[in-house]
Each structure stands twice: as structure tokens, then as C-alpha cells.
Amino acid sequence: MPLTIYDISKKANVSIATVSRVLNGSDSVKESTKKKILDIIEEYEYTPNASARAMSLRSLRTIGILCADSSDVFLAKAVYLLQQELQSNGYESLLCCTGYNFDKKKNYMNLILSKKVDALILVGSNFIGSTEEENSYIRDGSAKVPIMLLNASFDYPNVYSTLCDDASSMTEAAEEMLRAGIRDILYLYSADSYSSKKKLSGFHTAMKRNEIPGYEDLILHAEESSSVEEIAAAIADFEAKGHTFHGILAADDTLAIAAVKYAHKKGRSIPDDLSVIGYNNSMLTEFCTPELTSIDSHLETLTHQLVTTLIGVLSGQEMPKKSLFSGNLVKRGTTNF
């Protein structure tokens, strides 16, 4: 049986109130008794019961982290960084992987809310649907605790968004390719999420602004759950149908790796004959040969800001509802500009 505050108070010949005071750093306790109590706590390695504390304080100092699939490279990194940030602010992380189905997300959110977490972080833009109905669970949840969105945006009371400006990052990357003289750019994407749409629209912006005729014919949508191999094959197919392209802009690094694989198989040389740009600047960039040029969405900055905002909100401060950061292109071997 672990010791309780009563055991400590007895050993120290004081009341539990006094012990509680030193536990919570009250200043109105004599230095000598404080030291005595601290010594005993140390000696017996006493730690307060978190559940009991939570009952009194109405806070477990625990944040629920929801993400579709924490084994996804990008999401895993985000979860890791969030957990680190939360920990250094004295909060624990309750992790829950929901999958990509909306009904399940709703159920898991309720489940985790019943654990009385202090707030919820939704990791990834796949938590935002396109209809009012699909997003109703977020509105419901926000009635109970603050909801923090990473890489998505949703304007509603008590929900806070922190994200990378995917649209303008993508525009920038596309224009960099255009400036390098590559005008036939294949845009490759698969997911259909909030941020995926932003990226695509950023691509449109660049191509329209630069008046590239018929660029839309070079937009390739890959099946959501395809393997790298399948995507590479899909690109080869696309080419076989008569499309020509000397640049590939991919909506994430995995897709970009598939593009590099396609080039290997078809004997196209990178970056002389074909330039490839990925998105996320993940560890995958160094896995392929040559190494992958990629857009960095500054995940560290995002997670840091998200937790900062959260801590502020929890302490009752007024905080920005939306924080937007620009990304930037990290040039490596798959481009020569």
C-alpha cells in the first residue's frame, strides 16, 4: 500500500493540511516544519495520489492527443514533439489513435473526454471534414474542453488552430520550379484532407499566376492507400498515356519517394532530366538517392506554438485563435536550382 498524506502527517506530527501546504508550495508554513516534512517525504518516497488530486482540483493535468495513425511518419513526429512539449509544461499525454473514419473519431473523442482530460489536441488535417455534419463532434467537444488543431483550421469558440501555410508554401515551390525553366510540372497527391486541398490550391495559384496553359492535365491523383510501388507504376502509366513532365511536385515525402522510384525504373535521371520536390522535409528525404528536396512545414515551431497557446488558454489568458506559419523549401539532390 502506498503511503498517503495521512501517513506523512503522522510521522511529522502535523496535520494533513500542513503537509498539503508544503506539497503545494504555500508560503505560510514555518521553515523548520517545512524542512521536516520535506525530509520525510523524501525518505519515504511519498508521491501524492494523482486521482485524488484530480478530484479536488478538477484537473488531471493530462491532455488527450488524438491522431488517426501514430505510426505514420509525419504524425508520429508530431505526437512525439507534442508529448515532449507537454511534459516540459507538467502535463501528461493520453494517446488515442482513431483511424480515418469519422464515426470512430467521434466515439474516441467522447471516450477520452470522459477521462476528464484538460484539453484535446487533434493531430492532422484529417480531423476536419467538409460538411457541417462531419465537424459537429468538434463543436460538441469544444463545449467541454479547449480543442487544439494541429495542421488544420476551424473557426469556432474554444477551438484553436496552429498550422503551416501549405497553400503559399506550395505556390512558392512551384514558382521556384517555373523560374528554373521547368514548365511541365506533374502535381502528385493522394489524400483528400484539409491541408491536401490547401496544397493543391497553392499549386493552382502558381500555375495561373504564371499563365501556364493546360497545366491541369498534369495533376495526378493517386489512390489513398496505394503502396510506393503502386504509385510509381501509376506515374509510369500516366506517362505512357502521352503526358510529358520534367518536374514533379508531390504533396508529401512518401509520394515524392514514389516519384524517385518511378524515375529509377524508367531510367530517367534526377535532377538532370527530372526534378522532384516533396513535402514535410521528413526523415524520408535522406532515404532516397539522390536526397530529396522538400518543403519544411516547421513542425517543431508548430507544436511549440500549439502547446504555448494551450497553456495560455488553460491558465485563462486570451490567446490567438489561429496561428499560421510559412514553410520553406529545403534544397537537396533531387533538384538543381
Place this chain on the structure above:
Amino acid sequence: MPLTIYDISKKANVSIATVSRVLNGSDSVKESTKKKILDIIEEYEYTPNASARAMSLRSLRTIGILCADSSDVFLAKAVYLLQQELQSNGYESLLCCTGYNFDKKKNYMNLILSKKVDALILVGSNFIGSTEEENSYIRDGSAKVPIMLLNASFDYPNVYSTLCDDASSMTEAAEEMLRAGIRDILYLYSADSYSSKKKLSGFHTAMKRNEIPGYEDLILHAEESSSVEEIAAAIADFEAKGHTFHGILAADDTLAIAAVKYAHKKGRSIPDDLSVIGYNNSMLTEFCTPELTSIDSHLETLTHQLVTTLIGVLSGQEMPKKSLFSGNLVKRGTTNF
């Protein structure tokens, strides 16, 4: 303010004891009152307060998951699978990333134990040190809750180990190469963990059993924190020093990818001139060209068994202290046997 059991009991005109009974599925409740209460619970979306429940039951139904770095591909996958398994058994997951330093691990373990988790899962063999002193924190922890080890083994009361037989898997892979006529095998490793040692010893076993002279000269230790690029360079260096090899056996998939990169840079063709085998059969296998042959350590099986054992232990059953599974070789493009 969320509803309490008192609110529900009032609305249903019964005592809280009766509400509590239907909440906990007691059979001694009249069908009609049970239905009435259930309806009210449904209507008001009442969910019991987890902290209060934990106080009475002395269980939060929460498992602490410790891992060094949940953004590591292999560990991320393990954490994901564990969380899924736990969830389907009605347990939540408190995630804590400790880094690779032993002192920190000890501190984080205590921190998480003070949250009164029901058990602890240590993910990855890096939690086991080589000295008694280094492992003392595990003994201490096991005095409070069951400790489950994934991919490591430690014989002590109340600690349970679930792991892949890395040694024999590696032996098997090496002998497969030998049978294919490749006798100059470079063994590539970096970490210094429990399982890393097992793998190396498996390699020794194979080479000794087949009486390969001087095989030890082809064991290459890469710096722990090197990038893929650096490891590829290290292999090239090694070759430049006069070592020849036509097979590479890597202790994990990342190292194997570095080996493939080395081959690309040096113009050695895979698998004709050089065969490469990785370890873990992770998603990385499909990222390189050709796709990577790798040893599958059956992570799904391991995590499933670990959680099964854990649930058994928590319900007071006698459970095996150690569960060992064999791995097997998944052949892809980097080998031609």
C-alpha cells in the same frame, strides 16, 4: 458542470447505489429500473468521472507506455499497435518519451508511476542496461506495478518479457546468404542495446558454425547517431581500406537503406553484385530501389501477446514470464536467393 451520479439518481428516483449498479453491470437490478436508468444516462450523455472511479477502484484503467523516441519508425509502430490493443481491452495509454539516457528513464518512470497507472510497458530493448545498477529502476518499479518489456528480457518478479528471437533470426538470415554462395558478408550495426547484442551473437553463431575464416574483420560498427548519408560513406570508407564483401547484413532497415545508398553511389548493382538484408521489415523496405529484403520480427504478434499477457496478469492469472517468437526472412529485390 458535468452531471454526477447524484443527478442521475435523482432524475430516476433511485439511490446512487442503484445507478452505480447498472453502471457496473450488476445483475441484481430489476429490468425495468435498469432500463429507466439507462435511458436517462443516454439522454443526458452522462459519463462517470474517471478520477473518482479510480479512487474507489484503485485503478485508472490506464497503462503507461515508455519509449525512448516515439518518432523512430520501429518504436512508433510498436506504440501504435500497443495503443490499439490496449484500447480494445478497455485501457487507455499514457505515453511518455524518455530519450536514451538512463537517468532520465528512471525519473520518467517515477513520474508516470505517481499517476497511478495500472502497469508499465517499456518499448524497445534500450531500457535494459548491462549492469545491475542500470537496471535497478526496473526492479524498483516492478514493486509497484507489473512491468512489461517489449523486445527485451529481464528475469525478475513481476516483470514480463515478450520478444523476437533476434539471435536465431539473424543466424538464419546469415546462413541463407551463405547457402547462396555469399561468404564475404559485411555485418553492419550501430546501436548497443540488448537486442543489438542478440543479433550480433546470432551472426557469430552462423559464421562459426559454417567455419568462415576471418569473418570478424567484416563487422562494421557505425556511429549511433549517424545520418544515412554518413553511414553510406562509412561503408565506402571501409571498402576503400581493402575490405571486400558481396553481402550486407544490417541490424535494422535504416542501416540497410544506407547500404543500398552506398551501392548506388559506388555503382555496385543490387542484387547481382551485392545482396542486402535489413531487419524489422518496416515500411522502409518499400522505399528503396530495389525493394529491401528484411527480417520480419512479427511486431503485431509481439504486441498482441504482450497485451494478452498483461490483461491476464492484471486479472490475477498466472502468466508466462517470457514469450519468445521466431522471426522470418521476407525476400524482396535486394537479394536473389
Place this chain on the structure above:
DNA sequence: TTGTAGGCGTTATCAT
């Protein structure tokens, strides 16, 4: 079958 009441380990508001 149902209700009463004590206990779980804290925090916080009163007094003293």
C-alpha cells in the same frame, strides 16, 4: 431488489 453510509486521498475554507 434497493437504500444508507463510510471510505478512497486530496484540496481548500474556515477557525484558532
Place this chain on the structure above:
DNA sequence: ATGATAACGCCTACAA
């Protein structure tokens, strides 16, 4: 500066 004591929301003998 310190001590009683009432919450906090739930579970569970024990009674009825």
C-alpha cells in the same frame, strides 16, 4: 502558522 472539516464523485459492504 496550523488544525478541523467539508467537499470532490464514485464504489460497496451492510441493512432493510
